[in-house]
Amino acid sequence: MPVPTSVETLLSSQNITYDLASTAFEGEDPLIWHQQHLRQQGAARSILLQDDIGRVQVVLGADRLLDLTAVNRHLNRELRAADASALQQFCEANQFQSVPALPQVAGLLTLVDEQLLERDSLLLDSGDDTQLIRVHGNEFQQILKDAVVCQLSAPLAPLEADDSDADDLAQIEGAISNFTQLRIRQRLEETLELPPLSDTAQRIIKLRVDPNADISDLAQIVETDPSLAAQVVSWAASPYYSAPGKIKSIHDAIVRVLGFDMVLNLALGLALGKTLHLPKDGPSGELPYWQQAVYMAATIEGLVTAIPRESRPSFGMAYLTGLLHNFGALIMAEVFPPYYAQFCRLSEANPHVTPQTIERHILNMSRDQIASKLMELWSMPEEVVTGLRHQSNPNYHGENAIYAKLVYLARMLLRQHNIGTGPCESIPDSLLDELQLTRAKAEATVANVIESSDDLEHIASALNQN
Structure with missing residues (x-):
């Protein structure tokens, strides 16, 4: 031609x-x-x-x-x-x-x-x-x-270098030190603890590590937060889950539709999301925060189901990691608004570059580093901390690597349907082999999610209103 x-x-x-x-x-x-x-x-x-x-x-x-x-x-x-x-x-x-x-x-x-x-x-x-x-x-x-x-x-090469072995705390402290010269005065501990976790989030985190926790304990926590309770019921009642009959209570949503692990992680993800304000700005064409979170969680839900039963990771941990995969963007927008605005414009002008690479250019750290460090300070499970920290590195092979690889795969699958930001990249066969997934199953999973977009967007709209 x-x-x-x-x-x-x-x-x-x-x-x-x-x-x-x-x-x-x-x-x-x-x-x-x-x-x-x-x-x-x-x-x-x-x-x-x-x-x-x-x-x-x-x-x-x-x-x-x-x-x-x-x-x-x-x-x-x-x-x-x-x-x-x-x-x-x-x-x-x-x-x-x-x-x-x-x-x-x-x-x-x-x-x-x-x-x-x-x-x-x-x-x-x-x-x-x-x-x-x-x-x-x-x-x-x-x-x-x-x-x-x-x-x-x-x-781009120096910005894309593998930082799996980086000292995240030292790197973030160094970046904060640089911000001080640019009139950003908070110390690292102050930055990462503002605003404080809500009472609901703290109670759910404690429940998560309680081996004796049961459905009644979880339902009681969720019911004390009317907004959270309404969201859980709305989630369970959505056409996406096709639950028979009307959802009458949190207990009903847990027992009949979503299950204990699902509601526990969903409630925790929603509670953490409410801790920070949703950014009013964002790269052009990027979906709202909760819509991205819902698409990602649903895709990971399907991928875990497609993995052979004997090799599946914890469904709840994988789902929670997907729901929180973009939490670092909330932190960036909340703590460093001028730099987040700069990130948005650079992201639009560099569609061939990953968000993490642009953040290293601006801030000398990525959203994945600061989000995982915050989750660590909040005593979140190691699976989630690792999943968030290494979600952009399909070659990471440390403990709990499967959660990071699932997020990476889900993001690449959704990106091929114009959901998310950054470059469209081919999915390596080696990654699918590690997860014991075929390309056909992975693509069928994301196709099912796209077909359910109306139902998922209905769920996300309720979360965005919150």
């Missing part, structure tokens, strides 16, 4: 010698393959930004993180990433599958990362997902006549 006409015209008009680097499509999802192929080849990609003044094109390496602050400082504007509908409209109008990594290919003001000029030859996104354009470095510089060349990115 030839490159888009406007790309061919631009190259020809400037007498640029180029080759097409075509690669046979591998995998099942063209979008996932294209994003990973750009990264693996070290190719240049294009990102479309916009504000009230208009659109701007940015060209940088696919192995770099776009520093949106640097772009806005250079142009004295307030640009942010174009939303999905605007990007689709732009590509359709210009007959692109993706925005070509060529300056002014659509007549836009273009910023080019100066790091690209250090390369002897470059591979460029052609605007056609099946091939790249290869040009010599001198030829590429010839195209930059009317572009703005400046420093506007950071390398």
